[in-house]
Amino acid sequence: MNTTVATTGTETKTWGGGNKPLKASYGKMMMWFFILSDALTFSGFLAAYGFSRFKFIGSWPIADEVFTHIPFFHGNYPMIYVAFMTFVLIMSSVTMVLAVDAGHHLRQKAVTWYMFLTIIGGLIFVGSQAWEWGTFIKGDFGAVQTKGGNILQFGHYETIEGEKVFVRDAVKNFATATVTDRTQHERKNGLWFVSEDALPEYTVNDVYKGLESHSNILVRTQDINEHGEKTVLTREESLKQIKTNGKQVVHGANLHVNEYGSPLFGDFFFFITGFHGFHVFSGVIINIIIFFNVVLGTYERRKNYEMVEKVGLYWHFVDLVWVFVFTFFYLV
């Protein structure tokens, strides 16, 4: 060695190299800086969401009215399921940090178990998110989109426990589908290079007829009034809106339309929770790789479980991002 590397006699001095002012290994430090840059990516998305929300502050969908379902139960339970998801992710963060701690004490068995539990937690979370997406895409009540791109929803007033509440009505409960001569365009019966989404079950005219025959049903617009609730139109105004402005019946949400309100809400929901879900998914994959390395004893032979610590950092970061997504999509 001495013949190829010149010794300068400064190795132990501050600028001579070889000392580590941050007392962290290269890998761990780079994981921190990767996390920093990823945090900036996510905050870019969330700030863009905030931008669109401030832009349409007077008509943005109210999250409590959008995410109201729990698997296997009917009824209106806002927040409960997403709180469960948050708890699952925090819990898997805990098992991860326990794995890191067990790694410091070189307890291979404990690390294996904690890593296993972390992976299970991650899978439950990703599964829940898939279900949440499915419910959002499938939709609830259906609505009419206007020519200007606004959403008109339906419902009627009911007195529940002495209080007058607006109860939503599904389009299918009052509209009757009529036969039209418009058929689904498919590649085989029309232009082979053009495809078309599934046709809506009802036309705006069907909805109008149904609305006419059900005198208690009113239209609700997206505009938020001074009580923080969506504005409900009068009967005459309701009929007029559907008649003059109705363009198409929408059910559920996709990247173009969204029965809950502004299509941007759906776009950001899919994009941000999708990007986060992708992080969770890749985190699970990385965790599985590390899990097998632990099982095979790679780190046991190395006498160093720092790899567990590094993926642990990534996994906690995923949890950290979710805490913010949870706040800005479901709470605020």
Added chain:
Amino acid sequence: MAHEHKLEIFRGLWKFKSNTQKIWGVLAFLTFVTAIEVVLGIYKPEILMGQILGMKGLNWIFIILTIVKAYYITWDFMHMRDETKGLRRAVVWTGIFLICYLIFILLQEGGYIESVYSNGFIKRDF
């Protein structure tokens, strides 16, 4: 170093005997904060719905609680508390500065466009 942990949170108000205990303590705290958020989110108390600095009071509470949670996840689960000052500041302040800047520009502009929609000659109500 990685093997030494500061075994206290809330500036020494809550001390722990081992790192494992600290982890469970932090979990208890995070669960508690999440529970508060969920309960407030479901019931939305009328007192907190007033406007403070351009946002509902309740929303400010949510944002502050989120930052509190983020702090404990980073400091205790990611062991930022045990890293050197240099690493901690390099990561945390860079992030905070850039994120605040980004949020400021985008929300400011969003509010401006909203004002154009509501005060200008652009018609959206059809």
